[in-house]
Amino acid sequence: MSPSSQFVPAERILLGPGPSPVPQRVLRAMAAPTLGHLDPQYLAIMDDACEKLRQVFRTRNALTFPVSGTGMAGMECVAVNLIEPGDEVIVCVNGVFGSRMKDVMERCGATVHALEATWGDVFTLDQIRTTLERHPKTKLVGIVHAETSTGAHQPLEGLAELVHGHGALLVVDAVTSLGGHELRVDDWGIDAIYSGTQKCLSCPPGLSPVSFGDRALARFDARKTKPQSWYLDVSMLRKYYTGGGGGRVYHHTAPINMTYALHEALAIVLEEGLDARIARHAAMHQRLRAGLEAMGIRYVPARSLATLNCIHIPAGADDAGVRRRLLEEYGIEIGAGLGPMAGKAWRIGLMGHGSSVRNVDLVLAALRTVLR
Amino acid sequence: MSPSSQFVPAERILLGPGPSPVPQRVLRAMAAPTLGHLDPQYLAIMDDACEKLRQVFRTRNALTFPVSGTGMAGMECVAVNLIEPGDEVIVCVNGVFGSRMKDVMERCGATVHALEATWGDVFTLDQIRTTLERHPKTKLVGIVHAETSTGAHQPLEGLAELVHGHGALLVVDAVTSLGGHELRVDDWGIDAIYSGTQKCLSCPPGLSPVSFGDRALARFDARKTKPQSWYLDVSMLRKYYTGGGGGRVYHHTAPINMTYALHEALAIVLEEGLDARIARHAAMHQRLRAGLEAMGIRYVPARSLATLNCIHIPAGADDAGVRRRLLEEYGIEIGAGLGPMAGKAWRIGLMGHGSSVRNVDLVLAALRTVLR
Numbered sequence: 031m032s033p034s035s036q037f038v039p040a041e042r043i044l045l046g047p048g049p050s051p052v053p054q055r056v057l058r059a060m061a062a063p064t065l066g067h068l069d070p071q072y073l074a075i076m077d078d079a080c081e082k083l084r085q086v087f088r089t090r091n092a093l094t095f096p097v098s099g100t101g102m103a104g105m106e107c108v109a110v111n112l113i114e115p116g117d118e119v120i121v122c123v124n125g126v127f128g129s130r131m132k133d134v135m136e137r138c139g140a141t142v143h144a145l146e147a148t149w150g151d152v153f154t155l156d157q158i159r160t161t162l163e164r165h166p167k168t169k170l171v172g173i174v175h176a177e178t179s180t181g182a183h184q185p186l187e188g189l190a191e192l193v194h195g196h197g198a199l200l201v202v203d204a205v206t207s208l209g210g211h212e213l214r215v216d217d218w219g220i221d222a223i224y225s226g227t228q229k230c231l232s233c234p235p236g237l238s239p240v241s242f243g244d245r246a247l248a249r250f251d252a253r254k255t256k257p258q259s260w261y262l263d264v265s266m267l268r269k270y271y272t273g274g275g276g277g278r279v280y281h282h283t284a285p286i287n288m289t290y291a292l293h294e295a296l297a298i299v300l301e302e303g304l305d306a307r308i309a310r311h312a313a314m315h316q317r318l319r320a321g322l323e324a325m326g327i328r329y330v331p332a333r334s335l336a337t338l339n340c341i342h343i344p345a346g347a348d349d350a351g352v353r354r355r356l357l358e359e360y361g362i363e364i365g366a367g368l369g370p371m372a373g374k375a376w377r378i379g380l381m382g383h384g385s386s387v388r389n390v391d392l393v394l395a396a397l398r399t400v401l402r
Numbered sequence: 403m404s405p406s407s408q409f410v411p412a413e414r415i416l417l418g419p420g421p422s423p424v425p426q427r428v429l430r431a432m433a434a435p436t437l438g439h440l441d442p443q444y445l446a447i448m449d450d451a452c453e454k455l456r457q458v459f460r461t462r463n464a465l466t467f468p469v470s471g472t473g474m475a476g477m478e479c480v481a482v483n484l485i486e487p488g489d490e491v492i493v494c495v496n497g498v499f500g501s502r503m504k505d506v507m508e509r510c511g512a513t514v515h516a517l518e519a520t521w522g523d524v525f526t527l528d529q530i531r532t533t534l535e536r537h538p539k540t541k542l543v544g545i546v547h548a549e550t551s552t553g554a555h556q557p558l559e560g561l562a563e564l565v566h567g568h569g570a571l572l573v574v575d576a577v578t579s580l581g582g583h584e585l586r587v588d589d590w591g592i593d594a595i596y597s598g599t600q601k602c603l604s605c606p607p608g609l610s611p612v613s614f615g616d617r618a619l620a621r622f623d624a625r626k627t628k629p630q631s632w633y634l635d636v637s638m639l640r641k642y643y644t645g646g647g648g649g650r651v652y653h654h655t656a657p658i659n660m661t662y663a664l665h666e667a668l669a670i671v672l673e674e675g676l677d678a679r680i681a682r683h684a685a686m687h688q689r690l691r692a693g694l695e696a697m698g699i700r701y702v703p704a705r706s707l708a709t710l711n712c713i714h715i716p717a718g719a720d721d722a723g724v725r726r727r728l729l730e731e732y733g734i735e736i737g738a739g740l741g742p743m744a745g746k747a748w749r750i751g752l753m754g755h756g757s758s759v760r761n762v763d764l765v766l767a768a769l770r771t772v773l774r
Contacts, residue, residue, distance in 0.1 A: 036427070037447050037662055039437050049658060052436045055408070060659065061433035064424045064606050065411050066735045075409055098608070099471040099633065102654045106633045134632045228655055234436050236470070236608055236657035258630050260506045261471065261478045280740075282474045283420060283600055285608035287432065288660070290409055363438045368652075 104224030104238025115139025181340030190219025476596030476610025487511025553712030562591025604754030
């Protein structure tokens with residue numbers, strides 16, 4: 031044994047676009063001894079993690095489970111299962127993650143009609159209705175609930191009725207909203223949704239919670255072709271995740287210890303209560319916003335997320351220099367601008383365990399010092 | 403905080419087909435505080451993990467990194483990047499994982515010529531030569547080094563010369579051999595290879611080490627189409643994993659804590675030394691084999707892996723009953739037969755940390771008792 035090989039990371043305060051700070055309880059749960067992926071004890075905790083995920087998604091969808099990959103694997107899982115080559119789909123693009131959804135769906139062979147909006151803006155029902163009317167063969171509409179690149183918060187109420195009225199499925203990217211914003215999969219009629227563990231659930235990155243509703247699975251069952259990904263094919267994944275009893279069939283080796291971590295992170299979410307947790311995220315956002323605006327700093331989006339605060343870099347401030355000083359002097363990580371926002375915006379995440387009075391007041395104090 | 407939510411798994415001895423037992427050092431490393439995926443400290447440990455992977459693969463391939471998914475994601479990563487629709491490939495099928503490689507490559511649009519052998523057998527150079535001669539347009543030959551479903555150990559020496567002589571790439575599945583068997587990526591001319599962390603590296607499942615050589619990357623760079631997977635597209639992954647300095651570009655949020663675990667697991671492998679580790683796996687296999695054969699138990703493959711011992715279930719023994727008693731009375735997990743071997747074979751893994759005198763003697767004692 032070589033003690034010197036032990037890696038001791040600095041104690042960062044993670045206020046970027048994710049990962050968010052992970053509670054000790056979650057880290058400890060993750061370090062429990064590894065079980066086999068077909069061990070009855072493991073299957074029990076995995077099933078319980080899926081049940082907790084249903085509660086956090088506010089859904090009764092049987093096929094709700096963590097994909098064995100990070101958030102983008104969840105996006106790809108939804109796309110490869112619901113799209114067949116030649117399908118027409120609409121993707122709402124107002125930031126990096128909408129653009130990426132377009133790219134992912136094109137790689138599935140879809141003809142993507144991009145509905146574009148200025149970065150930072152959100153979409154209205156009217157815009158989406160017009161696009162659906164223009165493309166009557168649309169099979170699926172993809173939209174980002176929480177656009178991590180701009181901080182824009184997309185309203186979703188009423189959208190499913192519109193989309194279903196045109197015979198299409200509604201697919202939602204909830205990577206930066208699940209566990210931090212109001213999100214009602216069943217009430218809002220969402221057909222398929224994916225998220226990440228490292229944002230408002232405050233679990234390390236490595237899993238991507240997804241949920242497929244009945245309409246989505248009916249579409250899947252009517253496929254004429256195999257999904258292009260074996261790893262993400264839900265026909266096999268559902269035999270492992272929802273097979274139960276004798277019907278449980280091995281697909282791939284699940285990431286055991288990550289499941290322990292997710293299980294514990296979800297327990298923490300449910301102990302706090304979803305409503306209380308969402309209210310905390312809203313209050314901490316208001317507290318940060320008041321402090322930033324008092325410093326003359328402006329937000330990029332008109333309708334900001336509570337979980338991710340995307341702000342214009344103040345005139346004269348040195349982008350990389352400020353972020354480096356925050357990291358080196360305070361151990362605080364905030365996010366740089368992404369894509370076309372690089373050099374123009376900062377992203378301050380207040381997600382999950384990180385969304386606290388202590389962190390808000392510290393980052394404000396640090397910014398006041400560093401920007402002086 | 404609700405202490406009752408803490409999950410306390412039983413102390414299993416994992417002697418199945420993986421996951422293998424994870425050393426305390428690795429579990430502890432994994433539980434270190436989460437860093438951001440662009441934090442200089444994280445990038446340093448990630449780079450060091452990749453360097454250690456090169457040593458374990460015995461390669462100087464720059465593009466050597468852990469895919470953010472379990473072993474099958476590694477297989478898919480190699481396939482989606484090296485295959486374009488319409489490509490002809492040869493896959494050697496003598497078990498579940500060869501069959502799966504065929505399926506994965508077909509989903510990439512390949513025309514797969516399957517070279518089949520009886521389960522438990524391995525392939526000769528002559529068989530592969532004949533198949534290459536029959537299919538002169540073959541662009542890639544895929545073969546499994548360690549067939550986890552049958553325990554067969556495929557020799558690879560001399561194969562690359564043959565495959566390259568026909569203008570094809572050599573792709574190797576080393577999920578159950580990396581870190582437990584002799585494996586020389588550069589000396590053996592392997593063009594692309596994938597493995598898993600939860601076998602002979604004794605790290606929890608969740609990452610899939612891969613390595614791409616120059617010939618494979620030249621093939622990738624000559625593609626006319628985008629890889630069908632965004633998540634696994636090496637054109638972007640290599641900017642993150644090998645970008646270095648200012649060229650480092652964010653792709654997806656890497657599974658930070660899993661990287662800590664892999665880094666520590668690889669440190670343990672290199673402290674022991676690859677040659678010593680391989681010799682230990684060979685010696686423990688011989689010790690187990692002698693004990694099993696003394697009980698009249700026969701091996702399935704003629705040329706067995708040291709890391710996975712696939713044996714015929716003795717006449718009259720109750721498959722599920724024996725495995726359940728081993729689990730309940732001894733806490734020992736062994737593997738059931740997979741696919742057509744279900745009900746006919748057991749699989750005893752002696753991988754990484756699990757390959758010890760203590761475990762061999764215990765499983766032999768337990769089997770003697772349970773089979774009495």
